[in-house]
Amino acid sequence: MTDQKNLSPNPLPAEGGDKGSLRSQPNDARPRGGPSTEVLLEARGLHTFYGVSHILHGVDFFVRKGETIGLMGRNGMGKTTLLKTILGLVRPREGQVKVHGMDMTQAATHAIARRGIAYVPEGRGIFPNLSVRENLVMAARAGVDGHREWNFDRVIATFPRLGERLSNGGAQLSGGEQQMLTIGRALMTNPDLLILDEATEGLAPLIAREIWGIIKTIRASGIATVIVDKNYAAVMALADRSVVLVKGRVVFSGASRELCENQELMNRFLGV
Amino acid sequence: MNSRLTNILPFLVAGLLALFPLVESTFYMQLLTKVLIMAIFAMSLDLLVGYTGLVSFGHAAYFGLAGYAIALMAPKYETISLWWSLPAAIGVCALFALITGTLVLRTRGIYFIMVTLAFSQMLFFIFHDTKIGGGSDGIYLYAKPSMNFGDVQLLNLEKLENFYWLVLVLTVAVYLLLHRVLGSTFGRALLGIKVNEHRMRALGFPVFRYQLASFTLSGALAGMAGYLAAAQYGFVNPEILSWHQSGAVLMMVILGGMGTLYGSVIGAFAFVLLQEVLSNQAWFGPSAKHWQLAMGIFIMLVALYLPQGLAGLSQRFGRKPVAEAADE
Numbered sequence: 155m156t157d158q159k160n161l162s163p164n165p166l167p168a169e170g171g172d173k174g175s176l177r178s179q180p181n182d183a184r185p186r187g188g189p190s191t192e193v194l195l196e197a198r199g200l201h202t203f204y205g206v207s208h209i210l211h212g213v214d215f216f217v218r219k220g221e222t223i224g225l226m227g228r229n230g231m232g233k234t235t236l237l238k239t240i241l242g243l244v245r246p247r248e249g250q251v252k253v254h255g256m257d258m259t260q261a262a263t264h265a266i267a268r269r270g271i272a273y274v275p276e277g278r279g280i281f282p283n284l285s286v287r288e289n290l291v292m293a294a295r296a297g298v299d300g301h302r303e304w305n306f307d308r309v310i311a312t313f314p315r316l317g318e319r320l321s322n323g324g325a326q327l328s329g330g331e332q333q334m335l336t337i338g339r340a341l342m343t344n345p346d347l348l349i350l351d352e353a354t355e356g357l358a359p360l361i362a363r364e365i366w367g368i369i370k371t372i373r374a375s376g377i378a379t380v381i382v383d384k385n386y387a388a389v390m391a392l393a394d395r396s397v398v399l400v401k402g403r404v405v406f407s408g409a410s411r412e413l414c415e416n417q418e419l420m421n422r423f424l425g426v
Numbered sequence: 427m428n429s430r431l432t433n434i435l436p437f438l439v440a441g442l443l444a445l446f447p448l449v450e451s452t453f454y455m456q457l458l459t460k461v462l463i464m465a466i467f468a469m470s471l472d473l474l475v476g477y478t479g480l481v482s483f484g485h486a487a488y489f490g491l492a493g494y495a496i497a498l499m500a501p502k503y504e505t506i507s508l509w510w511s512l513p514a515a516i517g518v519c520a521l522f523a524l525i526t527g528t529l530v531l532r533t534r535g536i537y538f539i540m541v542t543l544a545f546s547q548m549l550f551f552i553f554h555d556t557k558i559g560g561g562s563d564g565i566y567l568y569a570k571p572s573m574n575f576g577d578v579q580l581l582n583l584e585k586l587e588n589f590y591w592l593v594l595v596l597t598v599a600v601y602l603l604l605h606r607v608l609g610s611t612f613g614r615a616l617l618g619i620k621v622n623e624h625r626m627r628a629l630g631f632p633v634f635r636y637q638l639a640s641f642t643l644s645g646a647l648a649g650m651a652g653y654l655a656a657a658q659y660g661f662v663n664p665e666i667l668s669w670h671q672s673g674a675v676l677m678m679v680i681l682g683g684m685g686t687l688y689g690s691v692i693g694a695f696a697f698v699l700l701q702e703v704l705s706n707q708a709w710f711g712p713s714a715k716h717w718q719l720a721m722g723i724f725i726m727l728v729a730l731y732l733p734q735g736l737a738g739l740s741q742r743f744g745r746k747p748v749a750e751a752a753d754e
Contacts, residue, residue: 243628262627262632263627264629264630264631264632265632267627267629267630268630272628275624275625279622279628281621281622281625283620283621283685284617284618288617291611291614292611292614292615292618293629339629340629343629
């Protein structure tokens, strides 16, 4: 836990030295000023508990407009908990979540989602009792400022495989198709921020590659994304910024390149 | 089943049923009227159980409340006008459903079942133990509601076939209304909520409001059925609020097949007619008294071999519909 001077401008918080402290960690997770840095989502000092277990220890996290962020960390480090806290599916005991500058910490999940956040949960969230078309059309709505770039036709153009299966039930799709359907449905809500939790998990490499291609397309369309994925290389290749969680603390937040090039950090935080 | 056929089939059935009074006797017409009223009741519950994923065990509350509403509103020696009393009874039920809904929808699963049961039992004991509506003796309704336009009588509901036709028209109307509602985005959202509430919230759907809307609509339609039942028998007692009634309608929905509107109608037919047949002393002699036993066996067989209810028969023997595998 020494030898951290060479890591600036991303000073790492000392691990272990502050056990039990609820104060937020000093780290780089603070939006810096400058042009075109409109902050979409900002979470500060999040402390989340499951019962008595303290999961998030003062996490700061933010996403700028159009930014792609890789959220990384080994299993059980709090990635999904952080996402669920942001979406109001789990309530933080301390801290604040702002969306478009508005405090949404205590807001209902659906209200947070309607502020332009689309969440693609782990393990594919299709509705098996609805057809592919119904899954998509049901979710359709305009974005926060009324924009409607993503409609049924555009989603089908992005996922031609879904176009061939419109009247199939959701449960009849392959794993990859289900994942596409979930992402497509998220796009139908015209989000400003798309959160992808383990989007390629359990998919055949070829299908996973197809999903990565789609994520690239979405990124290019200007939608901010937060990507959680085991394939760190693919995440870092795509993400502008990477955030690494270890035991509920942000231990790295900075340009993906920096993390990628620093084998020691990769090894220590991600075990690769 | 091909979709053209499914579209016209309800009308075909309704058309055949409309012709029934021309050929048949009073007894069977009354029985069919009862079946159709229970079909409305079952469809209203199916909206909750089959489409919203909320198993209510207190649906008789709305059924019975509407029955008491018409009985208490009716003047003693005159007829009551259907034009305002039916909407009023439905409105009372909708309001009661809205209020109870805001409370019961905070619970889920087994607790939801218990709380809905508790509310209906509360209502039962209010009418059973107080003098409102004649206490446990019940209250009579001396005349059928009137359908007048100015001074002209449009339909004399005292005539059995007229009342039957009215009930048939309302059954078809409820079917079409629910069919329409469930085909809309609202209906899709309910189906989504049934599968996964969190997922729907994350998609930006205010789940509670959708459930409350569904609960209220369901209570209102159960009220329509209750109103008609009270009008048919001209008599209301606390029994129509009891949990037996809630259980019976739940059984019709399950028997017919949850999540298919026509299944509820089939369930109502099967349940009421079966009850009639099995308790027929002329056919079954002394064992007719124990018709519940035979009914129970029948329901168990359906549950075992037709998990999708009697409506599942059409899928079993007909061509497999496209979204068949969708039901888990």
